[in-house]
Amino acid sequence: MAKNKTMPTDESVTQFIEQIPDQQKRVDSYKLIKIMEEITAQPATLWGPSIIGFGSYHYKYASGHEGDAPLVGFSPRKPAISLYLYTCDDEQKYDLEQLGKYKMSKSCIYVKRLSDIDEAVLRKIVEDGVAAVKKKYS
Secondary structure: OOOOOOOEOOOOHHHHHHOOOOHHHHHHHHHHHHHHHHHHOOOEEEEOOOEEEEOOEEEEOOOOOEEEEOOEEEEEOOOOEEEEOOOOOHHHHHHHHHHEOOEEOOOEEEEOOHHHEOHHHHHHHHHHHHHHHHHHHO
8 A cells, every 4th residue: 555655854944934035924833823823832843855744633534544734734836825624514615605716636736825814714614624534544
């Protein structure tokens, strides 16, 4: 069975952020760290080369695939900041309608800058997502 490529590292989160050329993405990254550390009570950790994660959980799928993942995380990528959040229930779908300007894929929310979204709604989505992951995987 394949091993996960994205694992926690000992690399410096601050050093990673300071290498981001876009100043606004650096500012937004530090703000996201503050928000996610407050909610998870876990320090920021670099997962793989580019994901900043908080806490962790162990998952196992019916297929037998299993691994560890951060409770929540983000990656300040060039086109947008990728937010890795659990957003699967109906209440969170309502919250997403209130979030602001973003794009979404199956497991990520993409925002150009934090000023495009409502911070209070983001906090609620992160809180609800962390609670849902803990409930599902504990």
